[in-house]
Amino acid sequence: MSHPDPREELIALLPSLRAFAMSLTRQPAAADDLVQDTVLKAWSNFDKFQTGTNLRAWLFTILRNTYYSDRRKKVREVEDGDGVLTAQLSEKPAHDGRLALRDFRVAFDQLTDEQREALILVGASGFSYEEAAETCGCAVGTIKSRINRGRARLAELMHLSENEAMEMTDPATMAVISAGRTATA
Amino acid sequence: MASPTPDKDAVQKQIDENLRKIFEETANEPIPDQLTQLLDKLREQETRK
Incomplete structure (x- = not known):
């Protein structure tokens, strides 16, 4: 065979x-x-x-x-009202600077089905963009934009927007960083 | 380690890491009996054809 x-x-x-x-x-x-x-x-x-x-x-x-x-x-x-799931998110990212998996899951669940599948196919199952497009019956560009929007939404839900990104760092590290900055300034 | 100045790449990396974690959590589970039994049945039918 x-x-x-x-x-x-x-x-x-x-x-x-x-x-x-x-x-x-x-x-x-x-x-x-x-x-x-x-x-x-x-x-x-x-x-x-x-x-x-x-x-x-x-x-x-x-x-x-x-x-x-x-x-x-x-x-x-059951259409989940916007507030219901959002309320389960904790206020801040985990103190160790990593995304808490539980919070990530809550945020992930709020994405559209199309964003979730594109992210899982390419981000976790190792599909190429082309394979994911074939699987979902859409254009490669569509997959890419679903992934980008999904990532942006996750970052937003996890309070990981670039402006707030410093919150990911714990106070001790923050102190070291700002001390370093002052020293080099 | 998170980079001292987390940027878009670092955020993306953390997102992908978490995506893999939730995917692997299910992928690493044993296949439920219900499903193995179904496959056994299907394979049995196949050999009888």
Whole structure:
């Protein structure tokens, strides 16, 4: 057999499929249902998969199409009012100068689905811009602008705008920095 | 270490780092039984064809 069986390859890709599903649904149970539906669809469509092409992009495409078509079917019962999630953010970034993961997650959840998927595909799953564009059925430029907007929104939500960036540094470091500045001034 | 003068690049780096963390958190979890069982069933059907 010259090509690996896509059925076997699919199993190896399950962890990243689950992670991608989780970034879209943000609910473990919904993510697992989504992966399950994706596996079933993929399995019955393997004859349409062109051996030697990008299986990962193919599977991710099935997963996101399933997610978006489910989403369209559902009446949006709960539109989260802007204030609800924002209120869960802590006031300031973590004192050690790193983004607190919990806060990051809250901020991430506030992005649009399209921004989340673009960021996860390129920023975390190692997709190229081209692969991400293929997966999302859009232009490379669209992916790039979703990523840029997503990053800007995250920075804003995490109080990481460049003006406030100094807040990331703890008071002790700040003191050293400003002392250094005074010395060189 | 955060750079002493965090700029756009540093912010971006922290964002990407966190993106990878949330991705890997799920990706490193064991595959749930429900899913392994489904695959076993599918593979079994395949061999019977």
